[in-house]
Amino acid sequence: MNAIAPASATEAEFRRHTVRHTQKFFDWDAFPSNRGFPDLARAQMRYIGAGGSPKVGEPGTLPPDHFTLSLIHKPVGKYAACHAHEIEESFLIIDGVLTVGWEQEGEVVEVRLGPKDMILNARDIGHGFRNDGIEPVLMSISVDVGKPLPPRYLYHPKLGTDAELARSFGAAPGKTLPFDPAGSHPIQQLMARHVIRHHEQPRIRDAAGFSRQVYVGPGGVENDTARKEMWEIPTGVGVQPYTRAVEDAFLVLEGRLTVGWTDNGQSYTTELGPRDLLKTPAGQAHWFRNDGPLPATVWSVVGEAGAETVTFARA
Numbered sequence: 001m002n003a004i005a006p007a008s009a010t011e012a013e014f015r016r017h018t019v020r021h022t023q024k025f026f027d028w029d030a031f032p033s034n035r036g037f038p039d040l041a042r043a044q045m046r047y048i049g050a051g052g053s054p055k056v057g058e059p060g061t062l063p064p065d066h067f068t069l070s071l072i073h074k075p076v077g078k079y080a081a082c083h084a085h086e087i088e089e090s091f092l093i094i095d096g097v098l099t100v101g102w103e104q105e106g107e108v109v110e111v112r113l114g115p116k117d118m119i120l121n122a123r124d125i126g127h128g129f130r131n132d133g134i135e136p137v138l139m140s141i142s143v144d145v146g147k148p149l150p151p152r153y154l155y156h157p158k159l160g161t162d163a164e165l166a167r168s169f170g171a172a173p174g175k176t177l178p179f180d181p182a183g184s185h186p187i188q189q190l191m192a193r194h195v196i197r198h199h200e201q202p203r204i205r206d207a208a209g210f211s212r213q214v215y216v217g218p219g220g221v222e223n224d225t226a227r228k229e230m231w232e233i234p235t236g237v238g239v240q241p242y243t244r245a246v247e248d249a250f251l252v253l254e255g256r257l258t259v260g261w262t263d264n265g266q267s268y269t270t271e272l273g274p275r276d277l278l279k280t281p282a283g284q285a286h287w288f289r290n291d292g293p294l295p296a297t298v299w300s301v302v303g304e305a306g307a308e309t310v311t312f313a314r315a
């Protein structure tokens, strides 16, 4: 709770749209289909929308416009059963190493993703994930809100699927292929167009003084719902206020980011730290600046597809 009352309706909205990691809780019961299956345990922290959980509309979680955003914690050794849905879903790894599998007719391609790597799960492709590592996985999941249908489980212990078959996303022994962009299997080729490696993705040097890596959008994975980018904002760099025709969100991954809204000559500002988020609605003038001593790494999600429409001007 903030002790000082907001001076205006805009300030109240600005505060409401600032979501602090420390004010949120991980929910170990977000997905009813996992109940009773300890091997499927995972915890969800919802920032924007329910992200596939039926727990919509809870206080402190922002309603989605074009995309949801949540964090998922996956303990060592646990997995998520292979399922498919009509909505697009991105996994951005924050900590740990996640194995993601895509399945087609009993064959599975598995990819291992590390921090700041991403996969966009294609519509209707069977997919699951598993933590084979030695540390928990933290990732950010976003789904589009076009068709909020529940997932179709393809291999799940509740369906009577054998435990080992479910853990391998439906691949019988010998039916798992490694991720290989040069591979000839159709799933290898499809997956290659949906995986972004942080170390491979080119940095666009924006004239305003920060760098952008396009993860979803022209130059990254092509889609038709949202643009997602990794920004690195050097210390001392900021931009002048800008507006969009759709909402956007910043999720800080590293460093500190000062953010603000401007309205009728008034500016409302706060500093975000790691795993804090600001969502800005369509039409609201907003800006950012790195006042900290270290570079800021920020996951940027914009509620429309296509190229960047904003020309950033250095402040």
Ligand SMILES: [Fe+2]
Pocket: 083, 085, 089, 121, 127, 151
């Ligand atoms: Fe999914």
